[in-house]
Amino acid sequence: MKFSKLSLFVLLLSGSFHFAQNQKFSIAEAVNGLRSNLAVKNISQFSWSDDNKYFYQSAKNSYLKTEISTLRQDTLVSLHQLNKDLSPENRLKTIPKITFVSDDKGYYAQNSKYFRIERSGKDWKVNEWIVLDDNAENAEVLSNNQGIVYTVKNNLFLNKNGKVTAITTDQDENIINGKAVHQQEFGINKGIFISPDQSKIAFYRMDQTMVGDYPIIDWSVTPAVNKNIKYPMAGTPSHHVTLGVYDLKTNTKNFLNIEGDPEQYLTSITWNPDSKSIFVGVLNRDQNDMKMNQYNASTGNFIKKLFEEQSDKYVEPQHPLLFLPNSKTDFIWQSQRTGYNHLFHYNTEKGLIAQLTKGNWLVTDIVGFNEKKKEIVYVSTQESPLEQHLYKLDWTNYKTQRLDQGAGIHSGILSKDGTYLYDTYSSDNVPRRVNLINTHTLKTKNILNSENPLKNYQRPIIKNVTLKAEDGTQLFGKIILPIDFNAEKKYPVIVYLYNGPHAQLITDSFPASGNLWYEYMAQKGYIVFTMDGRGSSNRGLKFEQAIFRNAGEVEMKDQLKGVDYLKSLPYVDADKLGIHGWSYGGFMTTCFMLKNPDIFKVAVAGGPVIDWNMYEIMYTERYMDSPQNNPEGYKKANLLDKVQNLKGHLLMIHGAQDNVVVWQHSLKFLKAAVDHSVQLDYFVYPVHEHNVLGKDRVHLMQKVTDYFDEYLMK
Missing domain, CATH: 2.140.10.30 (Dipeptidylpeptidase IV, N-terminal domain)
Known part of the structure; x- marks a missing residue:
């Protein structure tokens, strides 16, 4: 067989490309990599100048100033300039987070000390401003730069x-x-x-x-x-x-x-x-x-x-009133009264003026105003429940226009006059892209196009899945297939779930899997499946309120649709299904093992709610009503009297200082297991609260991984 020079080059290139993508994630990279060595490049401490001609960002040893029209960049203030005026004990090792109150003035905090900075010619002067109590918290700076309000223990103070x-x-x-x-x-x-x-x-x-x-x-x-x-x-x-x-x-x-x-x-x-x-x-x-x-x-x-x-x-209610620019009477109120979170224009004297946004989608954020154009810039799920995009809305004629380009999850920072929009977004295959958008002409300038930090790693095949709940509601999920997937083989499966309020696992964002630990498990030969059932966020009130007074019921039915889908796949080993979740997901994981004990062979439940009577009032009574008004709902959701149903392997994990789902939940479950002669596995993190974070999270996920390897892979 003869090769042309071009075909030989392509062959060599593809070989080196294959070699470059041969790297596997370590457990540390799978857990904390996106916050460390695999972090996606970003712009730090972005802010707009007062004159709307520049934007600022922090670098390692300086704040940079970039002209919008030309993208010409210069140093605004450097670490060296700040340190020149500082005594040895106050000198900085890295550039601090500076709040600019104008283009030539600002302040920053170093521990309990606050410093003012002010431009003086080509240099900057730094003066120690206010020293707070070492135990000061919740500090709020008066915008006239005259003082700081803060708390010490249980009381409120003003340092002027x-x-x-x-x-x-x-x-x-x-x-x-x-x-x-x-x-x-x-x-x-x-x-x-x-x-x-x-x-x-x-x-x-x-x-x-x-x-x-x-x-x-x-x-x-x-x-x-x-x-x-x-x-x-x-x-x-x-x-x-x-x-x-x-x-x-x-x-x-x-x-x-x-x-x-x-x-x-x-x-x-x-x-x-x-x-x-x-x-x-x-x-x-x-x-x-x-x-x-x-x-x-x-x-x-x-x-x-x-x-x-x-x-x-x-x-x-989730938001304060937002008054229109320079108005003392007109404001925007965000409400779910129509079934989706939308914007309503009110007047303090006349009441409701108009509903500004409408549709079977929801507004997720208000970015700001363009007073001159009478426009509101906001973020919504109008294109898809899996995406978020930036729009402008004329509050006088209610016309809307999308401002951004590119599928994915967008967020924005609006310039003070509303003329320019800082748009940052990612999607399944876009790690991060940052654009400056002229909100009038929609002309766009790209200022950051981050490289894929995962390009040298083995990546699994990731497929979007759409299923239907029993009432016909669409349910969105993802299936992550093992590296070197072979459709003729059968693979063990791990289902990861949360399925509680105020959380959405499935979005069009980077990485496409949603979690590098899923990809790590795919490298080890697992299929990973995750899906947002009813009760999850960003799908409207009907979707979220489906769980009202009956936590663990409708969510279970929806997740069972996912199980049915998995069992329908010829390459899924139905005898080797595992499940994992934390907090509400830990509750759901334990529910599955006790209410449907024949489905999952192995489970890991972290920080689980076991008895809703022991969870905090505000959250629980919103979704479950009170125990006095809904005794049957609390009884069905209580897992303490169902422990005897456990058949598979269950590892329960809890933080000993958990002040969200208190430790007593899993301890009472252990007592119930002992009372019924039921064996399960248990692990405690003695210095952690509700979530195990930092380097110890690597230990946690290694333990989870080992548990599945021990009882599911073999």
């Missing part, structure tokens, strides 16, 4: 250019000020809310003296030390939350006069742009009735109710 004022002085450590409340449900991620004019500070005050103590033991010291936390379990007394307002000018504080059950939830805290009033979403404990109320910030008195949302299942 070195002068410290105690805003609260509660002696009981179980009365907490200025921190996130309600177990950080309802989109709550902070407890300090500074008024637009910087004259007042609103803050959460949570009284949890009526909530029972729960022990969390620190086993890393000898003797072990107990630290009680307040953990309100479903059906038990809940904490009482109020909202305080501190006036910086008068050094006085008052509390809003919010009527109703003291166990109700206060959400969506929003200052009126005039700084004279505050809007609060008042949600009843049953979570099926929310009133959006307005209160006078100075007197605390109720002004009026703007609107009310009710449901026969639950109302779940």
Whole structure:
């Protein structure tokens, strides 16, 4: 056989390409690689300049400044420039995260010290600004650069250019000020809310003296030390939350006069742009009735109710009001009232003006505004439940237009005037691409096209799967086939699942598998299957609320559709099926082993909910109602009286300091197993909370892998 020079070159090239892709993942790379040596290149600390002509990003030893029109890049401030003004004890080893309050001023924090920086000619001056208590947390900087509000233990403080004022002085450590409340449900991620004019500070005050103590033991010291936390379990007394307002000018504080059950939830805290009033979403404990109320910030008195949302299942506010630019009356409210999260235009005097977005898809984020063009830039699943794209919406005529290009998961940062959009996205085969988009012309400039860090590794075949639930609902999944897949062979299968609220496993993002550990297992000869059943996120209320009052029932039926699909494949060994999940997925894994004990031979359940009576109030009572109102649902979901059904091999894993799904869940399951003479395997991570992270996660996933190798591969 004769070869032309071209064909010989192609043969040699393909041979070297095959060799280049022959590398296998180590367990460390499979677990933490995408956060370490296999991380996808990214732009760090991106921000727009005030004049909308430049953008900033941090590099190893500097912040860079890039001109949008030409993409010409220059150093904005360097590590050397910062260190020139600093004393030896304050000198920096790497460039800090700088918050630029203007193009020539900013600040950064180093431990408990805050430093101001200011451009001086071609150089920068650095001055120590404020030193906080070493135990300071939750710091919020006043945007007029005059001070910092923060918490120390359970109280709230203001440091105004070195002068410290105690805003609260509660002696009981179980009365907490200025921190996130309600177990950080309802989109709550902070407890300090500074008024637009910087004259007042609103803050959460949570009284949890009526909530029972729960022990969390620190086993890393000898003797072990107990630290009680307040953990309100479903059906038990809940904490009482109020909202305080501190006036910086008068050094006085008052509390809003919010009527109703003291166990109700206060959400969506929003200052009126005039700084004279505050809007609060008042949600009843049953979570099926929310009133959006307005209160006078100075007197605390109720002004009026703007609107009310009710449901026969639950109302779940997740966002504050978002006022239109330079308006004190018009705002955007995100609501699921139509079955999907959409945008509604309200006026504080006239009420509802219009529903701005409509359809069987949902808005996932509001990126910002272009005031001049009367446009809102937002992210939605309009193209596909597996994708997220950027759109602009004219809030006067409701016309929408997609801004980005390329399938996948997009997110954006809008320039201050709304003219330019920083668009970063990935898809199954695009590790990361970053574009600058002119929101008017839609002209795009690519500023980053990341190389595939996995290009030299053996990658499995990954196929998208669409199945149907019993009611005809589409269910999206993925099947990852073993390396060197041979359709004539039969392979063991691992099903990975979560299938609980606020989580979506299947998206069009990088890597296509969704998890390098799946690919690691494929390299070892496993098929891996994962699917989002009803109850999962980003599919609308009907999809999510299908589990209401019956956790573990509808999800089980949907996952069984996945099992049926797997068993229909000639290359699946139906006698060698394994299942793995964590948290809600750990609950589902254990459910399968006890309610359908003949399907899976091997299971690993991590941090599992075993009895919903022992999980926190806000989450549990939203999806399960209260134990008093839904005793049958709680009984069906309780796994303690079903342990005797276990047939296969079950490894249960828990963090000993877990303050989310408390350790007692799996300990009670162990006791039930002993009582029924049922054998199972068990492992505890003594220094970890709900998730095992960092280097110890490699140990965790090696243990999971070894368990499947021992009982499923052989």
